[in-house]
Amino acid sequence: MQQKILLVYTGGTIGMVKDSSSGVLLPFDLENLLDQIPKLHSINAEIDTISVPNPKDSADMQPSDWQFLGDLIYSKFMQYNGFVVLHGTDTMSYTASALSFMFSNLRKPIIFTGSQLPVGDIRTDALENVLTAIQIALLQENGNPSINEVGVYFDSHLYRGNRSTKISSDRFKAFSSPNFPALVTSGVSLKVNEPILLKPNINRATKFSHDLNTKVFLLKIHPAIDQLMFEQFCKFVDFDALILETYGSGTIFSQDWLLILLQKMQEKGKKIINCSQCVSGIVKQGIYEGSKQLNALGIISGKDMTTEAALAKTMYLLGQKSAENDFKMQFETDLRGELY
CATH class of the missing domain: 3.40.50.40 (Rossmann fold)
Structure with a gap:
């Protein structure tokens, strides 16, 4: 059976376009973004897409947005083999960390990615980040997902979401995981650091808690x-x-x-x-x-x-x-x- 991935668009630089008169980056719609990544159609999987109602620059993301995103993914959890979230870089590690706690015994991958340059820019890093994030979400071992946690994929490295932090605003290597190794390294092939991956209890279901105290x-x-x-x-x-x-x-x-x-x-x-x-x-x-x-x-x-x-x-x-x-x-x- 063909695998299914849900691509969730929340906003951020990856989906913006430069206004020709002012030079300011403005929000782009999801369909136009997807048109800029034709290689998505070459991936051997069914890829569905969805956009949150009001995509945001990640600087505007709040805990209520984490809750909405978590609820959205959990409501579709049984329909897909994995999830890839397109998110602005400034608060990506906050959102990824929050979802890592809100989901317990996670038995599928939730991979966050984005870009430092808009998808339409000639030097954009968006294409590699999105395509590889999807490939990582599709990795399987004996018919089960290889990655069963929330991750941040950027510039050839998949980091555990709650171990990641943004370290640069102007380099393609925007993220790091200072105290923990990368889960996956992308080169000619994908090298999975299997011993350090989280292992869910296959006899227990994944659960999601919506409740957060923001004080x-x-x-x-x-x-x-x-x-x-x-x-x-x-x-x-x-x-x-x-x-x-x-x-x-x-x-x-x-x-x-x-x-x-x-x-x-x-x-x-x-x-x-x-x-x-x-x-x-x-x-x-x-x-x-x-x-x-x-x-x-x-x-x-x-x-x-x-x-x-x-x-x-x-x-x-x-x-x-x-x-x-x-x-x-x-x-x-x-x-x-x-x-x-």
Whole structure:
């Protein structure tokens, strides 16, 4: 039986066209985009296409869009062997991370891709990205999908979605996976790194959770933060969880007032998570003086997660209404291959 792939268009540079008078990139419709990729018809599979109602620049994507996209894919999950999502690059890793948590025991591939140049540009990277993403989604082993997770395919590499991050706005190598190897490398052939792939339970169905709690605030620690600034933030910003982007391996400045404010937040039931500002590496909370106090307070460690994954995982766990004392344990536990 011929395999079926659903190509979902959400917007982004890949589907834009340059206005001849202003030079500004404007949204393109899906049919015109497909006309620019005639080789789609040469793929030995049935490829259906669908566009979200209002395609967006990825900078405008919000958690409600993640929910809509997840619902769309889940509603058609039994009809297709895999899914390829065309998405803008700026927030692709956020969307891919979110869907990786919202889908549990994923038994089919959901591959995100896009491009740095519009599909109609003479030097576009869109053609290779889309065609190879579809080929990866079609990979099978003994009649079952080879890839059973959410991935980001860009510039010859398929990365685990919740391990990916955008690293460049002007190179074709727009994405990287600093703390985890590529799942698939594309050259003359597709080289699958089989030992590191997620393995679903074939006796259990794939499930999807629509619920997210978006009351999560991301705060980057920097040398100019003072007591008044932090006090005002705590007083006027409404959040259920705070992700601190700290220095290096999870260190922060040592000030008594900071520890007191963090403790007060915890006593009010706020979740506080420690992630590193560094692109690669791991939070080692407690090994340096600058993080001992965080460890003593029981601050949650983001370990080697990307910021995108930490944000999505926090929204997901809060949305599941995990028991108060289970949140830290679940966050620091690998759920979808997002941490070591």
